[in-house]
Amino acid sequence: MAGHSKWANIQHRKGRQDAARSKLFSKLSKEITVAAKMGDPDPEKNPRLRLAVKEAKSQSVPKDVIDRAIKKSTAGEGDDYEEIRYEGYGPNGVAVIVEAMTDNRNRTASTVRSTFSKNGGNLGETGSVGFMFDRKGEVTYSATVGDADTVMMAAIDAGAEDVDSSEDGHVIYCADTDLNEVSNALEGELGESDSTKLVWKPTTTTELDLEGMQKLMKLVDALEDDDDVQRVTTNFEASDEVMEQL
Secondary structure, X not given: OOHHHHHXXXXXXXXXXXXXXXXXXXXXXXXXXXXXXXXXXXXXXXXXXXXXXXXXXXXXXXHHHHHHHHHHHHOOOOOOOEEEEEEEEOHHHOEEXXXXXXXXXXXXXXXXXXXXXXXXXXXXXXXXXXXXXXXXXXXXXXXXXXXXXXXXXXXXXXXXXXXXXXXXXXXXXEEHHHHHHHHHHHHHHHOOOOXXXXXXXXXXXXXXXXXXXXXXXXXXXXXXXXXXXXXXXXXEEOOHHHHHHX
């Protein structure tokens, strides 16, 4: 399974989820506010907002927090947020994409650049690693919704492109522009998804040993600790043996 899918498992093993929960809520709330500001504040009329709300619910964000984030958009908050993508290389030449949402471009650029350099990485120009990823829609389900064949058939019927099934669950990929439609169709067949979002899916990967993974995790953790950073994606690949030692 590609690097970005494993990352959630690593975070879970490290027990960071509870410690990072308030930070995660804040980032999901920011996405909801901006999505509502860019379109209609009604999720049913705004696909991006609907997906943002769905992702927030999958992470157990309380309803009042979600409602408050939508209200912020109508109150004029979120006007100054700008979406920026940074690209660079981490330790051992791993490609890294950093998605940020900021009201101060200079501050964020400076922090991201510094974080890369302090953790054995190198911030590059936009496009320097983007060619190693495809922009895709990703819908995940737990293994309990059905076997690989059942999920594959549901995915084909929904218009998805690919399915990656393992004992950890099912990851369904579709064209980025089809995510809202595909996720709705899958919901009708398989029920509520664990997660529905746009991702950068690696087309080429870099194999890491244990030391390489530890260095990469240090960089990604540092990047994700920045309030302006919404999501970090890498193209690492690691053996099960390495993953178990983390």
